[in-house]
């Protein structure tokens with residue numbers, strides 16, 4: 189599909205990239221990204237994806253905007269206090285980036301309402317975990333595995349940030365979020381209990397958005413190639429999948445490790 193002149197100008201700096209080009213820009217515009225949580229991570233990740241021309245984004249959050257959110261959740265201002273996060277973010281993003289259609293679901297993700305989101309008509313290109321609590325992270329991981337959607341999960345608290353990706357079809361050897369953190373494990377750190385600086389969350393959200401755009405390109409490019417050649421995707425084709433990245437925002441160090449599957453995992457080995 190040919191881009192309009194206006195789109196060509198607007199996205200020219202990313203179209204210039206050999207890995208994007210017009211083809212990649214079309215991939216972005218045809219993608220639908222589901223974002224769970226519209227706090228500090230979801231604000232910036234959604235903004236970068238909408239700004240890049242991702243055609244459809246669904247935001248899910250039942251939370252209302254509070255004054256203590258403003259240092260990290262940069263789409264929001266004092267006039268928005270008390271309003272729903274998904275709704276306000278969707279309105280502001282659609283105004284700024286009209287190429288992107290933003291849906292807002294103004295409730296928390298639960299096991300009960302998950303079928304409404306992951307119904308048969310929805311084909312999500314990616315699922316972004318931007319939530320702020322351990323039980324929601326486990327649920328998101330479970331839904332990603334069940335519905336075969338690539339998961340990009342980010343978190344930040346104190347000066348520690350973490351980013352990982354899960355795709356059981358292409359990288360079954362690397363397991364899932366539950367392999368890394370079994371649900372009976374106590375993970376209590378969150379920004380509410382230990383505090384966090386805005387740019388710390390922003391760093392992880394930017395990395396999450398960057399990883400997402402890279403994955404949209406590589407997953408779709410490989411799907412195109414597979415259709416032509418009939419070959420299976422090789423592990424080397426997807427270097428970002430199944431990796432865990434940890435950032436220390438006090439020492440400014442990044443660490444990377446390959447995720448490993450737990451053969452007894454209740455979620456991905458069932």
Ligand SMILES: [Zn+2]
Nearest residue numbers: 364367453456
């Ligand atoms: Zn697992």
